[in-house]
Amino acid sequence: MSENMKKNVRVRFAPSPTGYMHVGNFRTALYAYLFAKKNSGDFLLRIEDTDQKRFIQDALEKLIDILKWAGFEYSEGVFIEDGKVVQKGNFGPYIQSERLEIYKKYTDQLMEQGHAYRCFCTSERLEEMRKQQQAEKKPPMYDRHCLNLSKEEVAEKIKQGEKFVIRQKIDTEGFTEYDDLVRGKVKIKNELLDDQVLLKSDGYPTYNLANVIDDHLMEISHVIRGEEYVSSNPKYVQLYKNLGWDVPQFAHLPLLLNSDKSKLSKRQGDVAVEDYIKKGYLKDAIINFVALLGWNPGEGSTQEIFSMQELIETFDLSHVHKAGAIFDLKKLDWINGQYIKKLSLEELYAAALPFLKEKEFFQKAAASRQTEEFAKKVLKIEQERLVKLTDVGEENRFFFEDIKAEKDMLRW
């Protein structure tokens, strides 16, 4: 393929606003960002807020704050300016709840072409059906109860005000195959695929529909997302084909795990990036650490410390692992210490001050005298042994508490 035939690289980060930035999600954002930068492509932010039951007020702001904090600059999508949500770019809107007509349009098209159909089944019936299938040790799948409803039956049900969803009519013949940039060729028997719901009865799309439509319409070249979508992907591939669209490149990232190898969860420690910031980890350390969870620079490199620039230069999806990685705080501690050591005194002071201000001994000292000069002296001594910013000053609180000791020390 010649250079000018090559499609522009366009990558998106598409979180749903659930209230905080999960570190697993953060890593997905990082990899997507690195990939975009490495290939001089576009990086954009789309918001997947199609689940009205889980809507959370401040979630969007928090999400954007973290992206900004991390330095994942995006050129397109959803921004917050002067406290207001704004959208930029030629492929908007970038908030899915504002794209409802678009989803409607394409579901209509799919129905006309026989790739989708209305389903009036109640959740009770579906539950019953699944139970039975399980009892018979069959895979729980929609039984196509509503597939062959006549036009009259459908019209009648609609007239009666029965609620319905729209399901994808899976092509059950043969296989669906696609290339995954981290997993290689993936091939699956179509008869195993379920007629998944595309449009909910409230008119909102499911992820299953929205991700395909948006990724296509926004001209996303590489779909980078978590491993949890691997098994659904063949259905998405069918959808692309049904719609007559080219299939993008896929890259499904391995999961981040707890120390017992279960999926990284709140119950076993902190999972929000915010938590790690509060705990006194530096931005660059967190990024460095997370980047190494599931990726390595390859070529026999033994480099452990990477600046953002170096990450951009070396990052490559082909060196992303297939297996999940345990989130090991010990290594984070070490990396954080490395970064703290590299800071100038001014930088360290700036980074440490918010943590110092939390300390009672510092507050007392600051109330009665000028503390900046002194704090810097202390930081200088502590710098090489400091692991987390939350520990700042602790080993030298004595100096803060005793004004004479402080004076002696300043004379050094």
Next chain:
RNA sequence: GGCGCUAUCGUCUAGUGGUUAGGACAUCAGGUUCUCAUCCUGGUAACCGGAGUUCGAUUCUCCGUAGCGCUACCA
């Protein structure tokens, strides 16, 4: 239960049809250091199990096991 994916030191990982299986974190020992930390040196520590292919498998194939994911009108 069904389907799929995955599997190298405790952890993150490199790597190969023949290697002393390499690095980093952690850990242990020693050195530097007034002490602690940093730093330096060294050590312990791994190819999930079983078959098969092969002159030779950690590497390739199959089976098993385990873990994870999906199995929602959640994403």
